[in-house]
Amino acid sequence: MDFNLTEEQKMLHDTVFKFTRNEWEPRTVEIDDSDCFPWWLWDRFRQLGWCGLLIPEKYGGSGLGVLDTAVMMEAAGHAGADTGSALAWGVHLSIGTVPIILCGNEQQKQKYLPKIATGECITCFALTEPNIGSDAVNLQCTAVRQGDHYVINGTKMFITNGPIADLAIVIAATDKSKGARGISAFIVEKDFPGYSVGRKLDKVGQRGSETSELIFDNCIVPVENRLLEEGDGFIKVGAMNLEYERSILSAAWTGMMGYNVDLAAAYAGQRTQFGHPIVKYSQIREMLARMKVNYEISKLLLYRAAWMKDQGMPAPLEASMYKAFTGKACMESAIDGMQIHGGYGLMREYKIERSLRDAKLAAVGAGTDQVLNEIIARTVTGTRSLTL
Ligand SMILES: Cc1cc2nc3c(=O)[nH]c(=O)nc-3n(C[C@H](O)[C@H](O)[C@H](O)COP(=O)(O)OP(=O)(O)OC[C@H]3O[C@@H](n4cnc5c(N)ncnc54)[C@H](O)[C@@H]3O)c2cc1C
The missing domain is CATH 2.40.110.10 (Butyryl-CoA Dehydrogenase, subunit A, domain 2)
Structure with a gap:
């Protein structure tokens, strides 16, 4: 079993990470305050050719796979993207477009995919x-x-x-x-x-x-x-779309857990109380360790579900397990990250508080925790139905 990303995937990761650190992350408080979709970011995505990642090259897209796209979304989240803008981007890349890529006829693909790929059509x-x-x-x-x-x-x-x-x-x-x-x-x-x-x-x-x-x-x-x-709208288009939604779309939340680790570790290293940096205290170290382990578990579950989609394998259980784990873990990561920041964690300028607000949707959208648990339980007991 090879856990390495390909050279191309590493390059995609690093490109998105650098872009986010340099251009996106510095403006996340402004984006959050505006409560609006940042059109300047969309213009940059259009320039970078990032509006049609999953669309085949034949229709003007990048022809990337599910894992490639998940790697890019995860990199954005890890570098500090707000998961709101990432969600808007991810919906466009995946559930708003994948039904046409996978279920559209030739005429529908030719009519819509090129405009979606350039970002002219959201x-x-x-x-x-x-x-x-x-x-x-x-x-x-x-x-x-x-x-x-x-x-x-x-x-x-x-x-x-x-x-x-x-x-x-x-x-x-x-x-x-x-x-x-x-x-x-x-x-x-x-x-x-x-x-x-x-x-x-x-x-x-x-x-x-x-x-x-x-x-x-x-x-x-x-x-x-x-x-x-x-x-065919529910049993084919909807069901297939949900697997993409539960993998690609949630990847930015996985990345956010990595961002929380970075923020909390940096803060714990420079904050001194009782004569020592707080990172020396075992209870702080335990929170940091838990945050890191959960981030890595989330990534492994994500990459497996995305890889299975690239192999053409159905992955309803794997996508549900990934999403169920990440919904809970990214909320816990934000809570621990804020706790490590003490009172400063509640201050908007420290950015960790946004992780808590942004994390909530991960346990609600694309199947709530309870619904995903039900799907997992029904799968292991062999009682899954068409509807759940
Ligand atoms: C910010 C945001 C963006 C969204 N974007 C989209 C989008 O782009 N497109 C779209 O179509 N939808 C979108 N959604 C909707 C999202 O997918 C739904 O909110 C989600 O599926 C849950 O549905 P609901 O909110 O109606 O909750 P309900 O289904 O009413 O659930 C309420 C509570 O009951 C629980 N519950 C329900 N059934 C069961 C059960 N069988 N067993 C145990 N507990 C159960 C739930 O887990 C939850 O705790 C979005 C939602 C939000 C908040």
């Missing part, structure tokens, strides 16, 4: 609704076919990139009587009649990503914008 993924979160199969948004188009009605909730996206992958019920097999996926452009952005939501963390409702009021979507067949 994407999002719209599954969650005001009354339906974990129990996604019972969604209320409907898509009714009328000749050559569908009419979509419903509201989507908590949509990352909702206010800034040019295109949404929308999951809606085409036949409620069929349950999970009655759900379909659509590529919906923001200019289609009946598409509008609802209220922008004010969040405790992830403030570099914009989150909103999306409203579909008799929204007209051409039949040619359906992904795969009617009924």
